[in-house]
Every structure is written in structure tokens, then in C-alpha cells.
Amino acid sequence: MRTVLRTGALRDLRTSASTSLHSNFRNLRGRTTCRLPAVSCYGFHSKSQDCSEALGTAAQLPEAEPVLSAPPRERITIADIKERRAKAGRLIAPTASYSDADMFKAPTVGKPKAKRWDHHLTKESTLREPCKLKQAAKHLKQPGLISLGGGLPCPEYFPISSLTLHIPRPPHFSEAATLADGEDVTIGKYDASSSPPPPPKQSSPEPPPPSRQQVQQQPEYDLSIALNYAQATGSAQMTRFVTEHTELVHGPIPYADWRVCLTVGSTSALEQTLRMLCDGGGVASRRDSLLTEEFSFSTALETAAPLGVGVVGVRMDEQGLLPGDMERILDCWEPGLRGGRRKPHVLYTVPSGQNPTGATQGEQRRREIYEVARRHDVFIVEDEPYYYLQMPDKGNGKGEGRGVATTGDVEEFLEGLIPSYLSMDVDGRVLRMDSFSKVVVPGSRLGWVTASEQIIERFIRHAEVANQGPSGFSQVILHKLLDERWGHEGYLRWLMNLRMEYAKRRDVMVEACDEFLPRELVTWNTPQAGMFHWLKVNHELHPHASTKSILEMEEEIFNSCISRGVLVARGSWFRAEQDRPPPGLYFRATFAAATPENMREAIRRLGEAIRESYQI
Template sequence: MNHPAALSNGTTVSEKRKLLSNIRERRAKAGKLVAGVAAACTSDTFKAPVSQSRPPCILKQATRHLKNPGLVSLGGGLPSSEYFPFYECTFRVPIPPHFSESDAISPDSATGQTITIGKYDVQAGISECDLSISLNYGQATGSPPLIRFITEHTELVYNPPYADWQVCPTVGSTGALEQTIRMFCDRERGDSILTEEYSFSTALETLVPQGIKPFGIQMDDQGPIPESLDEMLSSWDEKAREARKPHLLYTVPSGQNPTGVTQSLERRRCIYALCQKHDMYIVEDEPYYFLQMPPYQAKQGSDQQAPEDIESFLAGLIPSYLTLDVDGRVLRMDSFSKVLVPGSRVGWITASAQVVERFIRHAEVANQGPSGISQIMLWKLLDETWGHEGYLTWLIDLKNNYTKRRDALLAACDEFLPKTVVSWTPPTTGMFLWLKLDYSQHPEYPSRPIEDIEGEIFEQAVQNGVLCARGSWFRTEPSTPASGMFFRATFASASAKAMGIAIQRLSQAIRESYRIE
């Protein structure tokens, strides 16, 4: 296998095409997947040729014997599917590449199709999974059909450069992070964690109940600054910081929340090399990874984008830390929340087999894995209906739509915001725009604290009819002096017209505070 660092953009178009072909060949050779209730599985089944005290769940392990022909089980507490009051589930989905909701939603439309899941589809030979299986108890390792798809997807997109990687389903990235912190950190030892100086507020709130102290790395328009990371770790003073030298780095490399910045391949290589130097483990949170957009063109607009094929799309993605991971020091968190449906509460982690084994032990005594109905609905759509090509086509279309939304928000900022005091870097990934206000030009600075000025603008903006997130909400170390004044705007859901109105209202609040005509 080629070392991922030897390629400037991950793998080539031809290599991605070959991986897709290999997946189809393996599926054809393996035949129909036979997996019953609570079937045990791991990624190894489908791949190509905190706590050491947590033992495997005994009852879960026993279910592996259920596949034995003629076995009558009196050993587990699996309810009879006869008493599940759900006999059929139907939902309507688009047919790739036609993803317009208005076109596909009609039952008579040729660009949409209705999917049906019955209770006994497996017994009838209709499908590889059904409601009798998915509505019963499952394994923390996830539904075998969905794990097969996720394993193939991980191999196709990230292709980790070592053999014993595994995937494991999660109940979303926040739950995955909470479990990961419990595995790697201990408040009694005074453990701490490094992250960007402005970080996802919910991630920071996840650390608080566990007593783990976060420390922020200085950032630029490509994310964490390597020199800042190296200096922090090289000069770490446990007594002064009241915490042990961190051994865990939490980062959102693509379209970072809240700043919207994306780490270049060279930046990722530098950060990875420093983690090797200081023996740091990387928790890579990537909910926006597939929303990597072309550079903003103020006048051309997004409608002029050329059609993009699947292989070119994959080859053009900035490689994940997982793709660069030659040491097994990365746990990557993926999620369907930002690219399909947040309410599914389904995502997955990818890491070395040793780490995933511990993660599963935690899941078995916590959430026991995602909802069975969520898993079968996702599998029915992604695998049995769309396939890998259909899902990747969906991701391309999604990226293009978010590009249009981004461009609409940026056009409004160009038109309405007072550039003498407000600046921004057009994001190339994700859903967020980070607005920087020059507090030094405020007529009441320095006699008035930055936080007070920020609060005044926020409250006035709300009164004007627009809600933006205050930058101070995302500060990793709020007790330290603020390095700037920021607001986070999102282009995730509002229409182009609504975003234009919102930016005008925000501009009015800024102008009033700065006394700009």
C-alpha cells in the first residue's frame, strides 16, 4: 500500500475508480449477507485482503451462537418479533442524480421512489434486513449490513494506511466524543486536552462534567498554528497550568466550528508530525468533511461550476488525518447529521482495533449503539437503494448547494457590512462564516471591555431581528484575555433573501455601536 503522504491529494482518480470496482466484486463474490437478530460483526468481515477494567458484555457475546442452524435459544432476553406492533415502514426518497425535493416528493414523480421495509423481508427473501431484526436488541458493534457499507465507505474515501483499523457506530459525534474522553482522560490524574482557541461549544461543555481542562492553540486562517502547538507542549509547566501535559488533541480540521477554517494538507502533516514528536493522540471530528467547496468567486457565482464525477470528487478531498495516520494515533469521528439527517443520531468512529475494542466496551454499558430503526432506514437508503455511487453523487450535490448558500451570504456581507471594521475569510468547507470586528477602532475601547462591546452588538442585532452567535461563546479558555471580537454566522438553512436581510440588520447593529454613518 502506498504511504498516503506520498500523494499530494490522497489517492488518484484511477485508484478511486479501482476501489469502487473492488467493492462491487467483493459484494458479488460474497453473495447475500445473512445476519440475524443481534448478529455480531466487525469491520474485518467486510474489508479487503477507558478503561482496561471493562470486560466484554457476556450476554452480547453469547448471541454469536444464534447463527448455528437448529439452535433453540433459551439464553437471552430477546423479545419475540411477533409482539412488535410495527408491520411495515415506507418512506419516499430521491433517485440519483435527481435530488430536488419538489420533483421527487410526488408519488407519481419519476425522480423519486418509495421504499418499503416489512417485518419479515429476510424470511421472504426480499432483503438482507427487516423490522423483525432492526426493532430487536442489537450489538454495540452495529447492524452488520450498515457496518458493511460504512466499512467499504471508509476504505473507499480514507483508506487508512494500516491493516487493523475498525469502525464502530455511534449515537452522533457528541456522544462519541464523550465516550472517547472517558477512555483517554482521568480527572484524578489531572488530565487535560488541547483544542483550537475557539472550539465547538458543545464539545467544550462535554469536558466540564468530567473535570478535564481544555487549553486552546492559537489559530490562523488554516486552523491551529503548528509553532503554537509545539511551543505549548515543549514548555508545558504542570504546576503553573494546574494540569498534566496533554496527550490528546481534539480538532475539527474541515470547516471548523465556529471559525469555518479548513486545515490544508501541509498543515495537517505538520500537526501530525508534532503529535508524533510529543506522543499526542488525535481525535479528528469531521462532520463537514464532504462540504469542501471551490474558492469563492464574488462575481461568477456558484451556478458556473462544472459537473464533477465521483472519482474526481473523492480525489479532490483534502486527505483526512486518518489517511495520514501511520502510527494508529487517530480516532476519526464521522456523522450522518450534517449530510443526511441529524435526527437519525447515527455516526461512526474509525480507529485502530485496540481503541475500537475499548470503545465498544464503553458502548455496551452506556448507549448500546444507535437506534435499530435509524440504522435500517439509513442502510435501506444508502446501500440497498443508492449504493456507494448514489451516496457520493448525493454528497456532490449537497456540496454544490451549500456552495450556493455560502456565496449568497458572502455576497450580502460584501454589500452591507462596514469593511472598515469588519473582516472575514471566505470559508472553503462547512456551514459557518467567522466575522472579525476590529475592536481597536471602537470609540469606547479600551475604556470598555471587549466582551461588553460584543454583548451590546449582539443584543442590538437581536432587537433588529437577527441572531448570530457571539465569538466568546466558543472560547476554549474564557478566563484568559480575549484575542479579538468575533461573531459566527451560518448559511446552513436561511434562504438567500433572508440572509441578505439578516446581514443588513447585523450591519445596522455594528454601525450603531461603532457610530458609523
Template sequence: MSPPGAIEVEAVTDTSGVTIPDPLSVPFKSNEIYGRRRKTDKSQWGVAAPANSVNFRSQSHDHKPMAKRWDGHISNEATIRKGNSLKQAAKYLGKPGLISLGGGLPSSEYFPFEQLSLKVPTIGHFSESETKDSGVTITAGKHDLAEGKAIFDISTAFNYGQGSGSAQLLRWITEHTEMVHNPPYSDWGCTMTVGSTSALDMALRMLSKPGDMMLSEEYTFATAVETALPMGVRIAGIPMDSEGLLPEAMDSILSNWDAKARNASKPHLLYTVPSGQNPTGATQGADRRRAIYRVCQKHNIYILEDEPYYFLQMQPYTGPNAPDIPPPTSHAEFLKSLVPSLLSMDVDGRVMRLDSFSKVLSPGSRIGWITASEQIIKTYQKHADVSTQGPAGMSQLILWKLLDEHWGHPGFFDWLIHIRMEYTRRRDVMLNACAKYLPTEVVSWAPPMAGMFHWLKIEHTKHPDYPVKSIEKIEEEIFLRVIHHGALVMRGSWFYANADEKHNTLFFRATYAAAPAEKIEEAIRRLGEALRVEFKLETQEKNGNGKA
């Protein structure tokens, strides 16, 4: 089902300069953001042109406080890095009449690409079948910029660029961040990444050193642990409940930190996935996020807010066979329905927010962005300029054509409402199947409110071989039993923040993201079958005497 046409269409120019109100406090029409854009120098659209997202913010932020300085948190490696000296010359490339014999930028004459065409959905008709039947073809030419047809083209995008990414897409990203989060300090900015995993790798190198410990949920994104450990950074797991990280537990851990016992100084870094947390599916509510932020202020903790699932917040789950809850009727209602981000609460500039197109458009685009204070953004860009550089220009051009030229911001919000409803349906299929097929005497769960994952708690103490067999052995046997029955779920132990800490609870993670509805239901049926065999529940049911 397509989202309602909540916002009227009005054509406005790309370069009009007007005084604007807060974009979240008043309704806005489709593409009205383009009438709010500042007038910009055309030189910023050229090959390898430097870009500063501050120039793309649609409203004044001068009335807000400046971010705190984070000199004591920044690593020596990041402090001494000077960036790419050759790219400093790029700011002169836009000078009229300049003949460049400087940078080694290949001539686009030798790019064997003349035109790029993409068939994409029209707004409000987002399904795969609708796109096949009624989608439109958008096209990027090789010299659209020089010919006055567009501000981004093949000759520009397919050449070298800055670590910040192109000005064209960075402008769209900055406007999006301003509309959704509106950070409450003045010197915030955005810069592009090649995805959040790379951004985390670079952030850890910027903000930690070997021997440090970092805070995170006690079950966390496995790749985050695997990224940190080779850098000599261990993770201290914080207890969780159904709403995620417990701020009281974090405060207690920090207040009673024993550097000698833990062989590490008190942490100054928190890594958290607040929405649809991987692997638990937990989503921190607004009050929980505010409490976490206050603890971080108390102990001067810098926050890495990793939010790939932020826009996969779903409709409330009301039980099996309950009627569907209709989608938001307007973009304002949709934005209001989202849990406020830590970035939107960040009066200190102590949050680096990691965003990504991977979960809402395509992982293969390898484009994301961070939002942070000017100090952190500049430090990150210096690293990017000598390592990842910017995301692939081909990906940037494709996303810019879709998001800026074709959909605009309101069209993207319509798409987000569409996938919100699609993921809600998938989640409900899995939850309904769990209620139908899983033996609730040994397995329990809480409905996820965001993301892609369903976290199943297994009562391992009810296993017939416990305590003769350890929790680790029981987990392994259940894992293999489920595979034998033709399904696959992930072992909870693979997501320990710190495998050296003792764990007395058994979990498995399932996802409703990949398989179609009928296969999700069949996989859960097979899981239930495997659990009954493993726990000898079939025999108990047959004998009726409660004994295997």
C-alpha cells in the first residue's frame, strides 16, 4: 500500500534565497525546501570542489550554543594528521579562466560513459511491481553541468572528489538532517562516509587508543566488537532490558570504575544503537535516551550514535489477527512519530551520529554520513582524505538523481512511510508465527518496535541435560538442531560485547528482513519443531506425565 499524498506539489527554483522558519514547526509543500536554499557559488559543483555542509543549512543556528571541545578525547594519531595537502589546491579550481596543470584529475574525455539511465519508482507507487509497470527513467549525461541541464553529471561525479563527498549530495544530506534532527547547538555539520562500519572504524581511531575500554550494550553489533578489538579497544557491556541500555547500570559502572581490576582507565566513549538495536531489536524511548545522555554528561562520555534502523521504526504491535494500524497521514505526523534522536538532544556536541542509506535504499551504495561538531567533522575529513576518500562518485550521482532531482525530500519521506509499513507487516508475520508455533514454556520474546531483528530468549535451565551440559553446549546443540530442521537463526553468544564476562542467559536472533512472508512462517514452524525435539517436549506431550 502506498502512503497518502500528504503534501501538495509546488514547483520552485533551486536557487531562490528566502528567510525560512523552522522546517519542523510549520507544514511545508513538496520541494519547498528548494525555495529555501541559500544562493550558492556555481564553482562548488565542479570536479573535486571542496564542500562544507554549514553552507547548506536552510536556517540560522547562530542563536544556539557552541559545541564543547573534545581535545582530551581525540587520539594522538588524529591530532597529528594534517590531511591531504594536494587537495588544498582544489578550492582554486572554480576560478573563472583558470587553466589547471596541478591536480592529477583525468580528463572526462577518457571516461567510457556517455549516459547513465535508471528506472525508479514514482512517488506513491513504490512497490516492485508498480515500479516495473509505471516507474520512470531518469538520466544523467556526461556533460549536464557544462550544458546547463543539471548541477551534477558523469564528468564530475566519476572523477576524483573530496573526502566530504560531493557538494551536490552533501547539500541534500544536510537539509535532511536539519529537518529531522535540528541539532540544538550551532556549529554542527555533516560529512559523507562509505558506510557506518567504515565510519565506526575511523571514529575509534580518532577517539580511542590501545588499552582503552568503550561502553556498549551487553549484546551488541558483532562487527563493532570485531572492529575495536584489533585496535586494542575492549568493550564493557552494560546490562539491558526490553528498552535497551540501562542508564542506571551505566552510571553505576562508571561511578565505581576500578581501573586496576579492569586493567583500563575509565571509559570516555559509548557506542550505542538506540533504535531496533542489533541484535536485540530493543528501541530506547525518548525518556530512556534523555537519561542516557544525562549520564554521559555526568561522566563526560562521548557518544557514537549508530542509527541504521532509525527509519525502520514500525507501527505498534497489537497482537495476532489484530487490524492493521493505518500509516501516518502526513509527513509532519510521520516525523512526530519517530523517537527523538540523541543528536536532537545534544546540547553539548557530544554525539557523533552515524547514518546510512544501507537499510533504507541499498547496502551496495556504500554511502552514509556522520553528523557532529565542526571540530569532529574536520578531524574526520582529514582522515577520509588520506584513506577512504569520499564514497564512489557513481553511487553519489545515482542517489542524487533519485533523492534530489526526482523524489525530493517529501518523496523520500513518502518512501520511508512505505517501508515502515512493509517492515511492520513482515514483523507481524514473524510475531504471529511465533505465537502459533513456538513452545512458550521454553521460549519468550518482546515485540520489536524498530529494525530488522527478533530476539528470542530460551529457558536453558529447562533443557533436560542442564546443568550437566553448560549453557554454551546447549546453545550449540540448539543451533545445530534448528539447522537440521531446515532453518537458521543466529546464536546470541556471537553478539557478546565482552566474551570474557559471564553470561547466564541464552538468546537467539531471527530476522524478518530477508525472506518472504510464507517462508518466514515456515522457518518459525521449523524452529518450533526443533525446540520441541531438543527439549523433549514432544515426548512430554505424548506421555502426559511431564517427564521425558
């Protein structure tokens, strides 16, 4: 299963016995053969030449004959990925192995490379150099070399010899089912390096068909690897999982040289991205601004403010950000009228279940926004924590329309999701932020970004000094759960189940609003994704509309809510432009956390508070 890679056509930094870009060399469906490497092997950005110069050796996959790729199918399937993995054989990625998405993704022959974004990068980002100590590790590829280089502790001194998780078996995801019928899986310290288990005895003439349990391979990841220092990009093992997952959900991505980098969550990813693209402070800076929805995630705003980055709010409707208003802002931009700030070149958007409005951009809306971005050379930061929480219409348990499949078919689920910006990104102008926080556990502090190789390379250079990548505990636990035990299909079934759970909660909240809120004053759109319900209160009908400001009304109702025992978020907290009065009277309520009974009671109290303020 493992042979030696023929590396002649590869660039120097990758010509070593321990480096493999096999996936670029293979038609995974095995049609025709050719020695040409894939497009994405050539023309690396000079700054990225150090990508493969790593603290440890490069992750290693067994090799096969380079073959010419046929044009890829429209969508990559789980079966494709299984076949690819089976052909590739066992992933050998010891401590601190270098890896990148190219090692694991489908062939990209014939696709164009992403555009260059040099003119968008800040001085800080441009000045970043690779870590010298990680560069030196390229010598580790030399057979027989003894390293007295990096100060990596010996795993002998790691005081945890195994970790055992109790987890659900798909599709029986409930807590009760897990308690009754879940499985215990153990991660040992040297699982990946010990000899593989002996093959099962086949004494009977007609052996039973192998079950998943029986064909289980030797683990590819263990505590000795996960708990030592690693690449800032994250482990090869999790890089493979998120690369394949990204292809399954968003593929085929229109350009060739896309990459991924694991993050310590999207909070961190956004701060790194802003420092990479937006130069805010100081007299000599570019005085950059960020475009975003007129109501935007308050923590994102709080990330931009101390960097001196301006924020410009784009008007919204029930599908979120309005491309026409974005175009108007960009067309009419005059630095003189904008405090000397130059025309914005970055859009930060939450396309699905936007925080705080709950709005979800439809496919056509996304395409229109993308075209505005192209016309004005705007880079798009696509923040999608709630992407998989796309829900059926209220009460529609049958799953009609986009993103609403409730039956058991995983491919149907994927087909139903609204296409991402990443999936329509012909230029490589999108950086997509994904996170396990909302769909597995927030405490993992684990997510990933996907973008062009140039952008990811600059992002990695920052991650090397900003955090050195995510927790090894988080990586090895999620790898065991998602990759080794559940696999892509099990994880997608988990997501399908989870969004239905959130849909039920959403329905409870909307029904409570129907029942308890004064409909002549309060309006809303039923959220199609996410965790948030956004309530508009008609401020013009307030008895003191002529004397009280929107902020005063908002405060009065908020305080009345608190005294009645309900906490909602004030709309004004989310104003993109904090120095402007809010355009309306809004409240955000989450249906993620409270029990159904408490949600109903809370909305009842909110209704009382509104009625009191409006004296009805």
C-alpha cells in the first residue's frame, strides 16, 4: 500500500521522501495517467516558500502513480472521499508534521489560481516572516538526522496515558440514547506509533462481511502527537478532516489554490483577519474601514474599534445586507466626507442566521453581493457559525424548499444548503470562517478558515506568534469523534439532527411571540437559520414618540423586562455605527438556551413590558 513518491516535478522545498502531494497527482477515480502535476503546485507566492519548513517532518501519505485528472464532478461525495482515503492509505503524521489542504483535496487541474491581494494586506501582515526555528526543521526530513534543534518535551513526561470518551452512535444522538447505547472510545499515548493490530482470524470458510468495528485501522493520531508542540495550522489529521468536509459542503471551489488553517475559534480568526487586511491607526496609516450589516455582531465591532478601523453599516431587509445599498456606499465614497478614511475594501458579513437579526441571505442575494464586491475590489470575510443551523419553515417538518431536508439523505441535506460565498468565489476574494462552537462544543475553541493560498499563508504567519494553533486536547478529541468514529456521514447526520432541534426551539419562540406580543406593535420574520429572533417594535406608535428617542424607549422597555425577570439584548448594542441613532426599535432574543417553558414565560414578560411602555 505504501510506495515511494516520485517527486521530480515538485518544487525544491517539497522534494523529500517524507513529503507527499499525492492528491494532486492522482485521479482518484483512476481514469487516465499522466505525469503532469496539478496547477496548484506551481507559482507559489514567494512569501509562502516556507510553508513546508516545519517544526517537524511533513505528514506522509503513501504514494501512487501520478495520473491526469478528469474534470471534477459537480459535487464531491462522501464515497469519493472514502475512495480517496482508501487509495491513499494510512496517514503518517508524527509530532509537529507540516500539512496543507493540497495534500488532501481533490485534483484541481484546469482551474485558475486565486487573484493576488498584495494591495489589500496591511504593513504588519506584509512584514511577517516565518519562524526561524520552524524553518530549520526542514532538515528533519534527512534520514538518520538527530535533532538537538527544537525544544520539544519528550512525551514520556506527559502525565496522561489515555483519554476515553463516551459518545453517541449516529443517528442516535440524544443524551438518553448515548447513555443507553453510546460507545466508549479510547485515545492512547502511542496509538499511532505502535504496531498495527493483527488482522482478524478467518477460520470459517465463509467469513462474515467486515463491520466497521472489524476493519478498524490502526489509529493515525494519538496523545504523544496531539499533546506536543504542533504546527500553528493545526494537526495534519484535523486538517484532512476539515479539508474534506469543506469540499463536501462547498465544493467544487472555483479556484485551484484554496487552503485551510485551523483556528482557535472564529473570534480569534476575525481579529487576525482584521489585522491582516485593515490598517486603522495612526496618521500615516491607510485609515481603512469595514463594511458590515447595519446591525452587526457586537464583539466583531469591539474587535475593530481599538484597531482604529472604521465601520460602515449597510442597510438590510429580511434577507440581510442589501447589495444596492452596499453599491451606493462604495459608488459615493468621498474620503473628505468620511473623516479622511479611504473607500472600504473589506466586507464582514454573517450570511446565515445573522447575529443579531437572524436574517439569512438567499442564493441570489449572495450572488448580487459578490458581484458588487467584484466591481469595487472588495474582499469578503464570510463568518458562518450558524451555517448548518439552516431550518425548515416554521411547522414544516416535511422539509420542503432549500436547506430544509429532514429526511435521512445526507446528499439531499448538502444539496439543500444555501451556497456559500466560498462556493461561488471565482477570484479567491473570500475568507470563510467556520467554527465547531455552535455545532459541537464552544469550549473546543476550534474552528478553521478557508481562503486562497496567499491569504492563508499570511494568516498562518500570524498564528505562529499569536497562538501556535488550537489546543491538542480539542484536536485529538474532535478527531476521534468526528473523523475516526463518526466519519463525514455521521457528522453530517449530527448536523441534520441538530438543526431540527434548533428548529423546534425556534418554533416554540415564534409561537410564544404570536401568543404574547402585541402584533399591532411588534413584527418579525421567522428566522431561517441560527439562534436569534429579531423583534421590531414600531416606535412611531409609541405614546411619547414625539418626545422620547428610540434609545429612551429601548431603555425603558429593557429595564422593565429586567424588573419582570427577562433578559433580552437591546438592538442598539449591535449598531454598526455606534455614534449614530438607531434606525428603529429592536430587541434580540435567543432560542438557543432556555427551556421551552421558560422561553414562553420570558416572551410573555416581554409582551407585558412592551404593553406597559406603550400604555396598552
